[in-house]
Amino acid sequence: MAGRPVEPVDRRTPAGALQTVDRALLVLLAFERTRPDWGVTEIAAEFGWDTSVAQRLLSTLAGRGFLVSDPATRRYRIGPAALRLGRLWERSGSLELLAEPVLQELRAATGDTVLFCLPDSFHMRCVAAVEGEEGPLRYYPLVGELYPAHAGATSKSFYAFLPDEQRHRLFRGRPMARFTERTVTDPDQLEREFRTVRAQGYAWTVGEYDAGIGTVAMPVFLGSEPYGSLSLGAAKERFPEGPEDRLEV
Structure with missing residues (x-):
């Protein structure tokens, strides 16, 4: 598992491509x-x-709705056409197809249940999953399950890397349910845990959302921004030394 951002975009025009x-x-x-x-x-x-050249490119993209221009500041932002394509891609099933080989490889190496989740309001939504060798962790399908933002490594590995202001808006002043005796519901304690996650690059929890379940998770980055999370989960007895051996996979 790796929680590093991907390499910067190569700015060189590929051979044979239209500049x-x-x-x-x-x-x-x-x-x-x-x-x-x-x-x-x-x-x-x-x-x-x-x-x-920059002016013509920006104007053309704005003319097709991929950017919008603020007349007062003459600055450009992402437009509705780009957002529409992003939503179409998320709903197409392409994301699950891309994630499936990675999940299968991690399951084969560890025997754990492997999840790929994306943010959905104040939750992480499972979009792809492979069950571990001991069978399902729950009695209903993992795909589509919503994991609360404040409980468990799956969520903490993502929300820890949001910009501070955005994270504070989400967690401050919001009631947070307690699922087990280990669930953290205090915003200040959560913020301390988020700092730890950022420092070590991964989240590790035991029994915060499901009693008796250990989970280790890392953020998935798109460019330099957090996009989702990749997590391994199993009965806590399968982690006698904690998460360290899973981090080497």
């Missing part, structure tokens, strides 16, 4: 949660292009 199309895609990939808007001169400087 203009490739540049337009690079512009779209420049927008992130930590950098939600760009100006023309900033894009030009970022990629080493003439300002006129």
Whole structure:
């Protein structure tokens, strides 16, 4: 398991590719949660292009709805057409197909139940799963299950890496249910645990959501931003030395 962000996007236009199309895609990939808007001169400087080239690219993308422009600031943000494609991809089943080989490999190496989850409001939603060698951890399907944001490694491995302001908005002033005697419901204690997760790069919990279940999880990054979580779960007796051996897989 690896919780590192993926390598930066290669900005070189591949052989045989259309340079203009490739540049337009690079512009779209420049927008992130930590950098939600760009100006023309900033894009030009970022990629080493003439300002006129950056202007034409941004205007064209805005004309097709992939970007929107603020007339007052002349800065650009992601538009509805890009969001629509993202939603279509999530609903197409492509994500599950991409995750399946990774989940199967981890299950073969550990024997644990393996989950791939994405954020869904104040939960993590399981979108792909492979049952462990001891059978299902629950009596109903894992795919589609919602895991609360404050309980268990599956959720903590993702929410720990959100920007501080966004995470505080989610957890401060919100009632949090207690599922077992180990469930953490105090926001200050949660924040301390999130700091630990960020420092070590993974989350490890025992019995926070399901009594007797140990879970180790790592964030999945898209670029430099947290996108989901990948977790291994089993009866706590299968983790006699804690999560360390799973981290070496």
